[in-house]
Amino acid sequence: MIPRDYIEAYFKELIPNAREIKIVGREDRDVKGYGYGEPITVMVDVDGEVKKYVISTVKEDRFGHEYISDRAGEILWSYKAFNNLPNHVRAVDVGYISSEGRLNSVKDFDEFFIVTEYVEGRLYKDFLFEISGFDRPRKVDEEVVYKLVEYLYMIHRNKPNVDPWLYIRRIRDLIGDGECIMGLIDSYLWSGKEVIDKEFLEEVEVKSVRWRWKLRSYMDRLSIVHGDFHPWNIIIDGDLNITVLDRSRGDYGEPADDVAALTINYIFISLLTRGRFEDPYRWLYKRFIKRYIDLTGDHNLLNVIQPFYTWRALVVANPIWYPDIDPEIRMKILRFASEILDHNVVSIDLIDELVS
Template identity: 45%
Template sequence: MPDLSPKNVASYLGSVLGEPVTVHALTPLGGRAADVKGYGYGTPVRVDYESRGERRVAVLHTISPGPFGHEHMADRAAELLWEHRAFNRLPRHVRSLDSGGFMEDGRLIPLGKLDELCLLTEYAEGREYATDLQRICRDGCATPSDFARADALCDYLAGIHQIAKDDPQLYLRRARELVGGNECIFGLTDSYPSNAIDGLEQIEHLAVDWRWRLKRYTHRLRQVHGDFHPWNILFASDTEFTLLDRSRGEFGDPADDVTSLTLNYVFFSLQRSGRLEGAFENLFRRFWDRYLDRTGDREILEVALPFCAFRGLVMASPVWYPALAGSVRSALLRMIVAILKVEAFDPASVNQYCGV
């Protein structure tokens, strides 16, 4: 957090209240209770100010970067935006006057009147990589361009995965979110209809075991895309591509990206012929072999399994793919259970995992 100045706080309060404000004192709050507690999310600051000739007091709260889901600025922003609304909906709770933000130059801006947030990005030309896979699924053959594109995607991942980050707690968070996150394994199993829950409890129990196994792989934290599937990849021409919708954090395990893409070869092959074979098997095996050769990261085979389970649950989901054939859905669910029970992922054993 930038250093607070009475001038910047006065300007901020004036914007919130809609009237001129003079700040008389900024005083950090704390004392014995804070010392006993030993850990806090940020030191609140008492603000003594005057408006329209009346002396008033407010408290400016911040959240410090740290563990417990506060590693990223977006984490802290989400908490403070929520608190602004929630504080004022509970009787006898201290009221929130605003949620605000610090600019790089120390100025504060009010955000409390936000109804929703938005993101403005560039426009990217191109066609979704999924259209290539749909064509292969329809025609049953892959062109030299298809293999070149798969190679380009593989080499891209091998490149970004070289950027490491030494933050064991962040890796543990990513593993925790993989299993229990709203968009990941537990969130997906909860989204399945009540008449389609056979085997999901077993999957959840196996996933929890994997969360504990992943704890010894904190050294694997690398730069990732986080949602590297064919609908987030746009090819403009040949092997030139642009990515969309990076998700769930800048750093994670490389297995997340690799399984996100390669399992789509399995997904489309199951829809075409009920098993991994032909052009899709060639793309799948080629991608894995090339990635292992480029990175030397054979350890990825030890950790890929719960990431496969996550992606498999997306593909088997009646919510995401309501028109998917029951036989394909069943094969994917069999695959999930099977891979969560083995010690390491074997790309040559996918059909065995699927029970086909």
């Protein structure tokens, strides 16, 4: 809620020579405040001239406004875009509403930033590349696998008391978002590197859309997730404590997203360093999946993970980030991205078959 006196205080700061500020058109509402999504008309007397302004917010809903980032993005875009179009009503300020209901301007923004703590340790990807010449993982690698599973169990077991349709939103984003399947498919076309033909990419996209409809019946799986749980986003310290970086794409989603983000890299790094999917990476993959299912009891994991593997495979095979991959290895990964969608259940034997 936005208290009436905070609205008046905001306009006094925005227009220092304002003589009188009156909120109009809402006399029938609670005088204490105004809800989000409701336009608020404000009449301001400026040196004897009366001007009217409208405060607009975006209401949380299921039309792509579920997250605060959705709503903030729309407001920030509006501030820039309204004033770039002839004869459009002018935007005079943009800002945020504090937890107390105060209105604060950010109209001089250009870009945004975040400041985080710095954590000491090593990226998990360093552990994985270190064992490329080994036939089996080290004891520390086995311990880290268990730590990673336990971490995911800790967050995935939290089933949020939120709109279950957030699951559908997350799956829609998986297929159609600019950072996910369709966006990555487009990037293969604009990258300037012809590593795969358009017909192949179109087929992957069409099959992925079918999976959107398959996953609609799994809304009860909505959980707390990380959203980008890959070895470049995991820091491990000397005591094998885990710190994660760069959580992405919302608080809630499908647990298979995190599992796929990590385990695709056992496949990828094995192919990259050894040319085949084999130990020690195959062992790590198998142990991770088994331990995860045993600990969580999530026996549907391998029925829903397929399009998440497709997305992650499109990432690691992408010539933008990995331009020097052997063409044969790249094609193995891309075939995997497509063919995994043809199977209702994933198994270690299927992985062996698809990347052989």
